[in-house]
Amino acid sequence: MRRLVTALTLLLFLALPSSALTASPGILAWGGDTEGGAPYMFQDPRDLERLIGYEVEIVEALAEKMGLKPRFVQNGWDNLIPGLERHLYDVSIDGLEITPEHQDVVDFSMPYYVTHLQIGVRRDNFDIGSLEDCRGRIVGTLKQSYSQYVLETVGDVDIRTYEDEVNAYSDLVNGRLEATLFDAPIALYYGGPMREIKFVGPEIGRIEYGIAVRKGEEELLRTVNRALTELRDSGELRSILERWNLWNSLTARALQDYGPARTEPVMYTRWVADLQPELTWQDRINRYLSFLPTLGRAALTTMKVSLASMTLAIALGLILALLRVFGPKPLSTLSMLYVEIIRGTPVLIQLFFIFYGLPNVGIRLDPFTAGALGLGLNYAAYEAEIYRAGLLSVPKGQMEAALGLGMTRNQALHHVVVPQAVRLVLPPVTNDFISLLKDSSLVSVITLVDLTKAYGQLATTYYDYFGTGLVVAAIYLLLGLPFVRLARWTEAKMALALGLPGKGKKRPSGLDLRLF
Amino acid sequence: MEERSRALITVRDLRKSFDDEEVLAGVSIEISEGDLVSVIGPSGCGKSTFLRCLNGLEILDSGTITIDGVTISRGSPEEKPSRAFMEATHELRKEVGIVFQGFNLFPHKTVLENVMLAPVVVQGARPERAEAEALHLLGKVGLEGYAHRYPVTLSGGQAQRAAIARALAMSPKVMLYDEPTSALDPELVGEVLQVMKDLDGEGMTQVIVTHEMRFAREASDYVVFMDRGEIVEVADGDEMFTAPRNERTRDFLRHLVGVLP
Ligand SMILES: Nc1ncnc2c1ncn2[C@@H]1O[C@H](COP(=O)(O)OP(=O)(O)OP(=O)(O)O)[C@@H](O)[C@H]1O
Ligand SMILES: [Mg+2]
Numbered sequence: 001m002r003r004l005v006t007a008l009t010l011l012l013f014l015a016l017p018s019s020a021l022t023a024s025p026g027i028l029a030w031g032g033d034t035e036g037g038a039p040y041m042f043q044d045p046r047d048l049e050r051l052i053g054y055e056v057e058i059v060e061a062l063a064e065k066m067g068l069k070p071r072f073v074q075n076g077w078d079n080l081i082p083g084l085e086r087h088l089y090d091v092s093i094d095g096l097e098i099t100p101e102h103q104d105v106v107d108f109s110m111p112y113y114v115t116h117l118q119i120g121v122r123r124d125n126f127d128i129g130s131l132e133d134c135r136g137r138i139v140g141t142l143k144q145s146y147s148q149y150v151l152e153t154v155g156d157v158d159i160r161t162y163e164d165e166v167n168a169y170s171d172l173v174n175g176r177l178e179a180t181l182f183d184a185p186i187a188l189y190y191g192g193p194m195r196e197i198k199f200v201g202p203e204i205g206r207i208e209y210g211i212a213v214r215k216g217e218e219e220l221l222r223t224v225n226r227a228l229t230e231l232r233d234s235g236e237l238r239s240i241l242e243r244w245n246l247w248n249s250l251t252a253r254a255l256q257d258y259g260p261a262r263t264e265p266v267m268y269t270r271w272v273a274d275l276q277p278e279l280t281w282q283d284r285i286n287r288y289l290s291f292l293p294t295l296g297r298a299a300l301t302t303m304k305v306s307l308a309s310m311t312l313a314i315a316l317g318l319i320l321a322l323l324r325v326f327g328p329k330p331l332s333t334l335s336m337l338y339v340e341i342i343r344g345t346p347v348l349i350q351l352f353f354i355f356y357g358l359p360n361v362g363i364r365l366d367p368f369t370a371g372a373l374g375l376g377l378n379y380a381a382y383e384a385e386i387y388r389a390g391l392l393s394v395p396k397g398q399m400e401a402a403l404g405l406g407m408t409r410n411q412a413l414h415h416v417v418v419p420q421a422v423r424l425v426l427p428p429v430t431n432d433f434i435s436l437l438k439d440s441s442l443v444s445v446i447t448l449v450d451l452t453k454a455y456g457q458l459a460t461t462y463y464d465y466f467g468t469g470l471v472v473a474a475i476y477l478l479l480g481l482p483f484v485r486l487a488r489w490t491e492a493k494m495a496l497a498l499g500l501p502g503k504g505k506k507r508p509s510g511l512d513l514r515l516f
Numbered sequence: 517m518e519e520r521s522r523a524l525i526t527v528r529d530l531r532k533s534f535d536d537e538e539v540l541a542g543v544s545i546e547i548s549e550g551d552l553v554s555v556i557g558p559s560g561c562g563k564s565t566f567l568r569c570l571n572g573l574e575i576l577d578s579g580t581i582t583i584d585g586v587t588i589s590r591g592s593p594e595e596k597p598s599r600a601f602m603e604a605t606h607e608l609r610k611e612v613g614i615v616f617q618g619f620n621l622f623p624h625k626t627v628l629e630n631v632m633l634a635p636v637v638v639q640g641a642r643p644e645r646a647e648a649e650a651l652h653l654l655g656k657v658g659l660e661g662y663a664h665r666y667p668v669t670l671s672g673g674q675a676q677r678a679a680i681a682r683a684l685a686m687s688p689k690v691m692l693y694d695e696p697t698s699a700l701d702p703e704l705v706g707e708v709l710q711v712m713k714d715l716d717g718e719g720m721t722q723v724i725v726t727h728e729m730r731f732a733r734e735a736s737d738y739v740v741f742m743d744r745g746e747i748v749e750v751a752d753g754d755e756m757f758t759a760p761r762n763e764r765t766r767d768f769l770r771h772l773v774g775v776l777p
């Protein structure tokens with residue numbers, strides 16, 4: 001929909017040849033991102049277990065025409081195309097724009113919707129009426145989007161980019177922005193309901209949404225196009241778009257359907273109605289309570305991924321550190337290289353590589369394994385450095401005393417040096433786990449729905465980043481709390497056992513500050 | 517001096533350098549079973565290095581060390597230590613207990629666990645047996661009630677006696693001590709020296725690098741004076757301190773107030 005596929009994803013994707021996989025018979029697996037929000041696809045505010053949106057309706061109608069059962073596969077919007085290539089699903093539909101860059105890597109069906117960009121300003125603003133008027137103004141838009149590109153070509157616009165539209169529109173209301181530029185559907189759903197905001201100027205640009213299909217799957221593409229044509233001819237497509245109040249002249253022209261409106265915009269009305277009520281505290285609390293199953297599942301994912309990757313990181317980190325400090329030269333160098341390479345590259349790329357890259361050499365990992373492995377391998381490098389410091393801070397005399405007693409080097413490491421090093425590093429390692437808990441939100445790029453992802457989904461659904469944010473932050477805190485306690489406890493225990501200062505004394509550890 | 521029995525330790529032309537600085541310049545000595553030998557000499561003359569070579573904590577550049585039939589030998593520093601050499605070094609360490617100035621007790625283990633560890637790990641002793649033996653040894657060094665304490669809670673004298681018990685647990689043929697009392701408060705020195713005297717009474721072979729001249733003179737069978745990486749003089753305690761033959765010995769002793777008459 002809004003964003004251009006990032007250069008990173010495209011690069012990864014282009015570099016890798018595709019591998020074949022047969023789709024499940026009778027099923028149309030389709031990829032989308034529920035965090036995309038209204039009106040594309042989002043959790044029904046009235047029933048969080050249900051996915052709604054005009055794209056959902058289109059894909060369901062489409063599947064029916066194709067005689068298939070639709071099955072939704074969640075993936076981050078930026079990764080919808082790599083996920084398609086990785087055979088996570090057969091088609092992707094989620095406001096994917098038909099652009100030359102996209103067409104280089106996937107094939108598109110005929111456009112099923114055509115839209116444009118829309119300027120929004122405060123109701124009391126009469127200075128801005130067109131794109132040209134934005135020169136010298138503060139204008140908000142979505143990060144890395146087509147509209148950002150358009151604003152850049154205007155020149156001399158003070159562009160502020162946002163991760164999500166809700167914050168941009170509230171900044172427009174509170175005066176931090178003078179105008180916004182968004183895809184018209186987003187403007188309609190997020191700016192439209194705000195009494196303080198009006199839309200001005202002509203339709204800007206032309207955005208065509210198509211259904212993405214892997215290159216070379218001509219048979220599938222043909223069937224999709226045939227089904228789309230049927231939907232158009234029967235008026236079902238138009239009816240869906242009208243239900244969501246999205247029918248416009250651009251689409252009318254593209255679908256060559258110029259008749260008068262036939263369907264009430266019931267879904268739009270419903271969306272606005274759900275936004276309007278001033279919630280009582282009781283309503284609010286009930287709403288947040290209704291989040292708990294979703295957030296609980298997400299928290300479980302966050303916890304499972306974190307625990308699995310930390311276990312790996314702790315074990316592998318120790319091996320790396322031992323090789324580095326005590327291993328023979330070549331292994332020591334290898335260990336150092338591992339640490340430097342891992343620390344020198346973004347963990348995001350590592351996750352991408354493992355999940356989207358490795359299938360090309362025949363290693364196809366499920367999202368959980370890939371996430372745990374990616375984060376674990378990454379954190380192992382950091383744990384290795386902590387262990388190394390721990391190993392080096394065990395006095396040389398300890399090794400000598402052990403050797404002097406007739407132990408072999410390995411026995412001395414096992415019974416004398418490593419246990420002391422581990423005690424020394426327990427507090428920093430536990431602290432790292434708390435960081436990992438938060439970094440685990442990165443796994444949402446490989447289709448896992450963790451706490452942060454669930455936050456995005458719920459917040460867009462209810463238009464409520466503030467309250468949902470507080471609830472999710474509280475859950476992160478609760479998840480981290482046992483480990484904060486554990487870190488304190490190990491610190492005290494270690495001080496006692498190794499005779500270090502700070503016995504029983506409360507020392508500020510900085511943990512609380514790092515939790516957000 | 518006790519009756520000279522067979523030589524338990526034989527050192528021939530032991531040499532060791534650190535970065536071109538020759539620290540041991542050809543040391544040769546024979547030490548008999550049951551001897552208590554004190555090694556004295558100015559700071560930096562190579563006493564510690566000598567001791568550490570004796571149990572392989574430093575790898576000699578050249579020379580031969582034989583302890584109770586186990587020999588490590590090297591022709592020159594260029595000669596890469598062979599596998600057999602490293603294995604012999606390991607054997608040597610099992611025969612030779614060493615006690616350091618700084619105790620080097622394992623801080624994460626109790627006194628009892630410190631003493632039990634090597635027998636269990638190295639000799640594969642059953643833990644119950646090792647524990648009984650360890651408690652016996654702790655009794656011997658006067659630490660009956662301290663088995664379950666952690667090292668940090670011990671006084672220096674107690675810690676050093678625990679370290680001696682730990683070394684004894686491997687039933688070594690030889691005990692080496694590198695300035696065992698230098699880190700101790702003066703009033704604690706006696707209790708540690710007493711343990712060594714007791715061991716001497718039981719026939720243990722002991723080599724002690726020390727600055728305790730009174731102990732060296734009174735308790736040792738003989739005293740070795742080292743200077744600049746060489747053994748300069750070997751003599752009976754009384755003889756060494758009253759009538760040293762070598763000029764360098766006299767020089768050294770003259771600087772120690774109250775030792776020479
Ligand atoms: N690991 C080492 N690396 C480099 N030089 C060393 C090393 N160990 C000892 N030396 C040097 O070797 C020389 C002899 O050291 P050694 O510790 O054997 O002396 P010492 O007779 O025990 O002295 P002290 O009475 O002060 O303990 C000193 O000059 C010392 O600096
Ligand atoms: Mg010394």
